[in-house]
Amino acid sequence: MIKVAVMGHGVVGGGVTEILLKNAESIAKKVKQEIYIEKVLDLRDFPDSPISDRFTKDFNDIISNDEISIVVEVMGGLKPAYDFVKQCLEKGKSVVTSNKELVAAKGAELLAIAEKNNVNFLFEASVGGGIPIIRPLHQCLSANNIEKINGILNGTTNFILNKMINDKMSFEDALALAQEKGYAERNPAADIEGHDACRKICILASLVYGTHVYPDSVHTEGITKVSLTDVEYASKWGGVVKLIASARISAKDNTKQEIMVAPMFVSRDCQLSNVDGVYNEILVRGDSSGSVGFYGRGAGKLPTASAVVADVMDCVLHKDERRDIMWKDGNGENVVPYEEYENAMYVRFSADDEQTALAKANEIFGKCDVIEKIDATADTAIVTPELSYADFVEKSKKFAELC
């Protein structure tokens, strides 16, 4: 029998205990022993839980219990999760977490502490909820050099954009609906401003490229400025607007990466354009494998909890041997500054003399594609050739002055 503790009995934590109890028999068969929940840490009371007698409000009941060899951290946030996780690892307990904020902020440090103490620190559930992505990237695609990753990593924003695309709902109405359905928090900033997707792409990039990527090195735009007009222009262009988190090897320096989160036009030919509702998909391009995709529910109680439990099972099966997931700390120099990224840019403007303005756009940006108008009175929309963001900002200013 192996004893585990679960820190946090919120949505995911409740799912973890539910799966460990419900699937106890099949899980025990697979890991060849019983997994017993010794303690659940939460400041609230849960008198109706079938294991209500095992709840505690005191972290000491976990850290000082030497029989507990695996600790699940599903509290979220950095305080007190970071301190608790660190103490557990230092005490020789393996830790499994779904906490993307923690891994994105402290991953390199916690992995180093885990290595030093010869225990595991696993976090499959921190990206893509129930979608297997950390382990496949690390193991199955390990013979590849990963050229790029493009992902829809936030279900809330994908739901909102879908409602705008399919039902012509405004951003505000779609957000209100997402909140009503429980997909968005009352304070939705982490989702709609792109921070959640940013943390996830930081974790994937750290894993794949071997150096920690901190969220503050990553250019992050949310979807708050996307209007129904933009959604319609994306459709005329031949695609849809999606919030894409991307990481790619720099073409100029293959030791560095270009990482960003922003709403982008995605062509209808691309698998990512077909991802509906709160689903996530991550497309990974390896130099040998070509494009490989991972699709599923990126959040939610049981999907996320099932990924946590799978990591716990992996810890049980490999308790005398560490998984070799590891990356070194980074100082931000591994990430190319956003100003240097070269992308084609979508520009929308109104001008009294459209033909003159278009001629100027072509002169300033280089030959632009003009998107068919959504109606006669609408803005003019163009897509520029690929150019660096710094270049784009400068040329945009010039264009605005001339128009």
Next chain:
Amino acid sequence: MIKVAVMGHGVVGGGVTEILLKNAESIAKKVKQEIYIEKVLDLRDFPDSPISDRFTKDFNDIISNDEISIVVEVMGGLKPAYDFVKQCLEKGKSVVTSNKELVAAKGAELLAIAEKNNVNFLFEASVGGGIPIIRPLHQCLSANNIEKINGILNGTTNFILNKMINDKMSFEDALALAQEKGYAERNPAADIEGHDACRKICILASLVYGTHVYPDSVHTEGITKVSLTDVEYASKWGGVVKLIASARISAKDNTKQEIMVAPMFVSRDCQLSNVDGVYNEILVRGDSSGSVGFYGRGAGKLPTASAVVADVMDCVLHKDERRDIMWKDGNGENVVPYEEYENAMYVRFSADDEQTALAKANEIFGKCDVIEKIDATADTAIVTPELSYADFVEKSKKFAELC
């Protein structure tokens, strides 16, 4: 340094040596030692290979070389692959294979021999080419009970069906094009009759449900009878025709599975309907994870080879510890006979008096959905309610007699 042998220098084998040589540095960094190709077995000569001096035509050079601890089998077919692999495992060498025929026919036996000799027998590349599927199913989704798997597992047939759907090409023309492009063999039976997809779903079902599923227990239909008319009716119905390999837990007896390969109508809402060309996708539904999808190139030199090399790397990293992939032998009783599977069936017929025929269809099959006609002179097409295949056959006879 770890020494490996590669048996077979065909398409996949050539890819394996190419990746091991090309990505030698990054691979060595990941597995913390050099992987050295000691021998390549092939009956042909390859004087232009950069390692031409390490080729041999004699299996004894591999089996009797105790320095070779990992053997890659990429010859395909059962003879002599089965005998060679068995000897390698018995001699204490780990084996990595991409050979789906071998795993589908002999998986349980070879896994047992590997366990007895405390070595690994890994086969990630046998299903879905470069798509990570074996390991994610086994590890990441291990906290789930897998309710069903539906997959497009054969790229050749998907390419052919796509050409029929998008370009209104006949089956024969699309097959000829697939052969011209090198997607289909000169003898295309294994692909178009569904045997290749069958082997792959057998491997996935064996892995997930723990008992070997032999191809001859699985009802297998190919796409040779699919006509352009069917493709058009699928479109009118709201979807596309895809060759689907499926495995699901029997609703009547959860210790048994229903497994089949057949062309099916796939609704446009389903991710599988968007899989184009030679790509594969596998959708897996876990009781906790919900639907999870895996997408990518299901065949091809480098995608498949990259999965083989990842398995080799896993063997190197875990050389003193076996992966716990295992299933027991089966006698076919774990698979429900096809006659008992309940599905809605698509029926196409011509009748002089259509209204009377439809009334009879409703009387015999139960209330059927009538698909809008593709043109006035076309056959009538209906979809029956769910019924067992045995029931369907009997009722179809009765219907044919009455019409």
